[in-house]
Amino acid sequence: MKKKTGQTEMTQRNFQDAFWLLYEKKSIDKITVKDICSLAGYDRSTFYRYYADVYDILHELENQILDEVDEFVVHLVKQANNFDASQALQAILGTFARLNKYIIVLLGPHGDTEFIRKIVENLKPIWIKYFFRTNQYTAAEVDFLMEYYISGLISMYQKWFCDNNGVSIERIIQLSYQTLPDATIFENFYK
Incomplete structure (x- = not known):
């Protein structure tokens, strides 16, 4: 398995933090990839480099x-x-x-x-x-x-x-x- 770079870890952490802010307020079925990307400041293609979907990040x-x-x-x-x-x-x-x-x-x-x-x-x-x-x-x-x-x-x-x-x-x-x-x-x- 490849070791994660600092940039990769930071990007994943940003997605996780954005997801978590949303998940604290609403159920998983109400959270979209678009919501996470908007909050994290990345586009959807970047999200899909790391995660398959919202459930994957959870x-x-x-x-x-x-x-x-x-x-x-x-x-x-x-x-x-x-x-x-x-x-x-x-x-x-x-x-x-x-x-x-x-x-x-x-x-x-x-x-x-x-x-x-x-x-x-x-x-x-x-x-x-x-x-x-x-x-x-x-x-x-x-x-x-x-x-x-x-x-x-x-x-x-x-x-x-x-x-x-x-x-x-x-x-x-x-x-x-x-x-x-x-x-x-x-x-x-x-x-």
């Missing part, structure tokens, strides 16, 4: 975010012996907070449901490592529990990122923690 941005989440998950799973469950939740929320500009939109009303499914899948190794380490569940039960809890927590985080209503991040972490099955198995959380 998927590229989503993949960049998912790659960051994957790197984070791998790192956090490797640190399993050094973290407790509350620290893992703080790390998850910290990553989401850093990507806040994108997460709010991608998990919002104009967001992509496939992206949400991918986030849930990418976070599962953390949940297995930190939150469902007991022997009281079968593998199939753990899978169902993770799907339920991760989806619910993503919805709660989505609401918090969009409008926190004065609720602190620490309190959101506590609320998240309290929703886990048999949270009493985790030590030091309420101390």
Whole structure:
């Protein structure tokens, strides 16, 4: 694969920024290549050198975010012996907070449901490592529990990122923690 030049990277970044400004305000089906080009200051032929269509630019941005989440998950799973469950939740929320500009939109009303499914899948190794380490569940039960809890927590985080209503991040972490099955198995959380 060819290495991108500085000009190529800048042009792609300009298209992505223009797309993002539009996507924050309206759904993907209402965004046109013409809109993106007009906002970015390029013609359509330049756009098509980099992207097939509007969905292509969305998927590229989503993949960049998912790659960051994957790197984070791998790192956090490797640190399993050094973290407790509350620290893992703080790390998850910290990553989401850093990507806040994108997460709010991608998990919002104009967001992509496939992206949400991918986030849930990418976070599962953390949940297995930190939150469902007991022997009281079968593998199939753990899978169902993770799907339920991760989806619910993503919805709660989505609401918090969009409008926190004065609720602190620490309190959101506590609320998240309290929703886990048999949270009493985790030590030091309420101390």
